[in-house]
Amino acid sequence: MNAIDKAPAPGAALRLISGNHACALGAVAAGCRFFAGYPITPSSEVAERLSRLLPEVDGVFVQMEDEIASIAAVIGASMGGVKALTATSGPGFSLKQENIGYAAGAEIPCVIVNVMRGGPSTGMPTRPSQSDIMQSRWGSHGDYPMIVLAPASVREIYTETIRAFYLAETCRTPVVLLYDQVIAQLTETVELSDGENRAPAERKWASGPRETYRPYAADEDGIPAMSRPGAGYRVHTTGLTHGENGFPTQNPEAVARNLGRLFTKFERHREAIDSWETLGCEDADVVIVAIGISARAAMRAIDIARAKGLRLGLFRPITLWPFPEKALRDATAGAHAVLVPEMNAGQLRLEVERILGSQRVHGLHRYDGEAISPEEIAARAQALAREKTT
Amino acid sequence: MKSLMRDTRIEIRIGGTGGQGLILCAKMLADALCTAGKHVAQSQTYEPTSRGGYCNSDLIISDREVDYPLATALDCLVLLDRMAVKPSWALLKPGALVIADTRLCPELPEGNYRVHHLPLSRTAIELGSERVANIVALGALAALGTLCERKALEQAVRADTPKSFLDINLDALSAGHRLGKQTAPLPA
Numbered sequence: 001m002n003a004i005d006k007a008p009a010p011g012a013a014l015r016l017i018s019g020n021h022a023c024a025l026g027a028v029a030a031g032c033r034f035f036a037g038y039p040i041t042p043s044s045e046v047a048e049r050l051s052r053l054l055p056e057v058d059g060v061f062v063q064m065e066d067e068i069a070s071i072a073a074v075i076g077a078s079m080g081g082v083k084a085l086t087a088t089s090g091p092g093f094s095l096k097q098e099n100i101g102y103a104a105g106a107e108i109p110c111v112i113v114n115v116m117r118g119g120p121s122t123g124m125p126t127r128p129s130q131s132d133i134m135q136s137r138w139g140s141h142g143d144y145p146m147i148v149l150a151p152a153s154v155r156e157i158y159t160e161t162i163r164a165f166y167l168a169e170t171c172r173t174p175v176v177l178l179y180d181q182v183i184a185q186l187t188e189t190v191e192l193s194d195g196e197n198r199a200p201a202e203r204k205w206a207s208g209p210r211e212t213y214r215p216y217a218a219d220e221d222g223i224p225a226m227s228r229p230g231a232g233y234r235v236h237t238t239g240l241t242h243g244e245n246g247f248p249t250q251n252p253e254a255v256a257r258n259l260g261r262l263f264t265k266f267e268r269h270r271e272a273i274d275s276w277e278t279l280g281c282e283d284a285d286v287v288i289v290a291i292g293i294s295a296r297a298a299m300r301a302i303d304i305a306r307a308k309g310l311r312l313g314l315f316r317p318i319t320l321w322p323f324p325e326k327a328l329r330d331a332t333a334g335a336h337a338v339l340v341p342e343m344n345a346g347q348l349r350l351e352v353e354r355i356l357g358s359q360r361v362h363g364l365h366r367y368d369g370e371a372i373s374p375e376e377i378a379a380r381a382q383a384l385a386r387e388k389t390t
Numbered sequence: 391m392k393s394l395m396r397d398t399r400i401e402i403r404i405g406g407t408g409g410q411g412l413i414l415c416a417k418m419l420a421d422a423l424c425t426a427g428k429h430v431a432q433s434q435t436y437e438p439t440s441r442g443g444y445c446n447s448d449l450i451i452s453d454r455e456v457d458y459p460l461a462t463a464l465d466c467l468v469l470l471d472r473m474a475v476k477p478s479w480a481l482l483k484p485g486a487l488v489i490a491d492t493r494l495c496p497e498l499p500e501g502n503y504r505v506h507h508l509p510l511s512r513t514a515i516e517l518g519s520e521r522v523a524n525i526v527a528l529g530a531l532a533a534l535g536t537l538c539e540r541k542a543l544e545q546a547v548r549a550d551t552p553k554s555f556l557d558i559n560l561d562a563l564s565a566g567h568r569l570g571k572q573t574a575p576l577p578a
Contacts, residue, residue: 125438187431189420303457
């Protein structure tokens with residue numbers, strides 16, 4: 001095994017690793033001990049790396065027969081008490097949606113990596129895209145809450161993978177890690193130190209008398225305690241609408257109580273969930289809102305524009321869903337235009353327009369499999385600034 | 391990643407077709423630069439057909455964390471197939487270094503660049519395998535581009551080469567280095 005496959009040592013120096021590789025390392029650092037997946041470009045390196053890393057830490061790696069079986073196995077492993085991960089790309093993400101809804105409804109912690117490639121359908125396997133922004137939030141039927149994290153660098157894939165497990169376990173929810181092909185297969189020098197590792201997240205386990213345990217009864221934090229397998233608590237898990245006892249019900253009062261709690265269960269945890277970065281927004285005339293490779297292009301566009309006297313800023317949601325609304329409002333308060341460059345036909349723009357209104361918000365969209373360049377963003381921002389002054 | 395200052399950055403592209411080892415070649419160079427304390431970002435463009443389709447591997451080198459990791463203006467272009475010329479030529483900076491294989495990339499467009507036409511693949515064939523043309527190119531690039539110490543590059547080649555290819559890869563690196571040292575740029 002290559003030396004770079006080892007987990008980072010404390011205070012490690014610069015290392016060269018790819019985004020998908022960083023995801024695998026982050027998963028192991030977070031305590032993930034089960035992976036089930038089916039190879040798909042451009043996410044396969046996550047599986048490839050974990051097939052080597054997991055056996056070394058007494059974990060389990062399974063290459064399943066298909067995408068649906070993969071997410072099903074991950075949900076099963078998590079119900080068995082193990083931190084579990086699957087990784088896929090758009091076509092596989094579509095196939096997994098029914099079971100992602102199951103995990104959301106039955107409140108089974110798990111992490112799903114979706115590396116975005118060109119779509120729709122099988123699309124462009126080796127070309128980047130950012131067109132699963134809405135699917136990652138709304139992909140399964142029915143109402144349900146979802147946490148989606150959108151890292152923009154190799155280093156951030158590592159730290160956000162660890163955070164994904166933390167949030168999945170503590171909020172009892174599936175968490176999607178969403179990044180594009182460029183970042184996934186980008187190899188960058190990174191400094192990974194132990195300082196970034198939180199203590200591995202612990203799920204809230206059931207304790208107390210077995211007779212009164214109710215698997216979907218929650219206290220103030222909105223998160224029901226899970227029973228550790230074999231602990232002797234009576235548990236029932238179903239995709240059907242259920243009451244606090246876990247058994248199916250269509251009783252309006254019981255349904256409303258449980259779903260009401262489900263829809264609002266992140267509210268008390270927003271401090272841990274919300275994450276974003278701002279760059280130069282304080283004095284910006286035009287603020288860019290972007291994720292992934294488009295955000296990396298925006299960082300360079302800021303330099304290009306500022307060298308020409310245009311004050312450009314960047315708001316980058318790291319937690320994409322739930323969207324950090326207030327932070328966006330604050331960051332764009334002084335800007336007369338907001339520009340959303342994204343590799344799709346306008347998905348992130350739709351959310352930004354919902355929050356800010358459509359008047360100031362403009363899109364810059366590419367869906368030809370090419371990343372949006374810093375020069376394109378800078379030129380568009382300059383045009384917007386000119387429109388304002390004329 | 392957080393920076394409002396413009397970085398000094400160098401952009402290198404190795405272009406050719408899938409199966410030529412372009413990504414491996416860029417990774418070896420990236421490894422050597424990383425050891426020397428440089429920040430690098432290495433990306434690639436490839437087709438679903440893993441052999442024969444257009445492929446390139448890009449390397450951004452910086453003294454700081456790289457902001458935008460993809461190529462926008464090339465300081466250096468290595469060409470191992472004619473297929474790679476068109477997608478990259480427009481990205482060349484004036485005066486950029488171009489290293490092209492004489493056999494696989496015989497004709498190049500005009501331009502104000504430092505062009506070196508070198509027998510990279512022919513040298514590889516003479517060494518015993520066309521498959522090491524990527525390492526010959528790496529040697530030539532290192533000599534012409536003065537990017538890193540030869541020893542660091544040799545270390546990277548050793549680390550990333552399977553045993554059965556080690557001798558021929560090291561020979562290829564030396565041969566490429568000699569080609570690079572001996573050549574003078576074609577008149578622009």
